[in-house]
Amino acid sequence: LKSPYAGGHLEVIVGPMFSGKSEELIRRVTRALIARQRVQVFKPALDDRYHESAVASHAGRTVGAVAVRDVADIRAHLSGEAALLQAQTDMPQVVGIDEVQFFGADLVPLALALADAGVRVILAGLDLDFRAEPFGCMPDLLARAESVEKLTAICTTCGAPATRSQRLIGGQPARFDDPVVLVGAQESYEARCRLHHEVTY
Ligand code: ADP
Structure with a gap:
């Protein structure tokens, strides 16, 4: 799968509810899987443990994901795997995260560290809250991303x-x-x- 970027980078998908953010994340992740790339997808969990789950769009398409409580859980899951596999080459090539607005500001340094380490990071979430005010760490991520897709x-x-x-x-x-x-x-x-x-x- 040819990427226009030489190494790791940050792609952000934003828009209001029902704009197809999850659909677009699923589309990009599915293409990476077809290209046999190592992919890990995360989303916020409603309960307080991480577990196997899926990102689902309103139209019903899904892709496997790990539901996590917070950014520390994402880190634990990534580094846990890396430690187990004992090699940089077993790190994911693509990391996708849905509902990014529900994570704290500590998502920003993690996304940047992954991109700096050569990972294609795909983030999807709401740019605005219900008051139409910028949502959480999203403005920061939008400013730092190589690619931004704003859906309606x-x-x-x-x-x-x-x-x-x-x-x-x-x-x-x-x-x-x-x-x-x-x-x-x-x-x-x-x-x-x-x-x-x-x-x-
Ligand atoms: P998001 O992740 O942005 O909330 P999804 O990818 O889950 O969006 O769902 C997008 C799908 O929702 C559309 O393809 C369409 O089938 C459906 N949908 C329902 N209501 C609307 C709406 N008002 N505008 C656009 N799509 C809608």
Whole structure:
């Protein structure tokens, strides 16, 4: 698989919910697997242990992944494997990570270290939170990446390209200062364009 980059590098895939970020990550990872490259895929776990899992798109495609609690878990998994296999050549050639916005700022130095060590790092996640504010470490990753793909979804109100994720609580637009986790509330998300994205203050 020919890469336009000579060595390791950082590819970032961003956009709102339903924009096809997971689909695009799965497409790139599948091509690397077809090329018989050593690939490892990670995603955040909902419980607090790491386990075998899969990245799945809303349309139903999947690729095997390890669900991890945090960046330290990713490090442990990578270095654990390297120590076991006792050779640099057994390190993955491609590392994919989905839902990057849920990891802490310590994901940045890990992604950079992997890219510096020759790994093709593919990161997918939300660029904006439900308030349309930059999400966590994503601005930093976007600035440092060799390649950025910004995807759009379809606005559920007007059908235009959607760049934002609308958070609804009991069917109503969420408030700017609503907590990220609302106990007992019925919460959902829709893709919206700039015009139809609403935040209540
Ligand atoms: P993401 O990872 O960005 O949330 P996925 O790759 O999981 O996106 O899913 C993208 C798929 O979601 C699309 O290919 C389409 O089948 C479906 N979909 C559902 N609602 C929408 C929407 N409003 N706009 C675009 N795609 C949508």
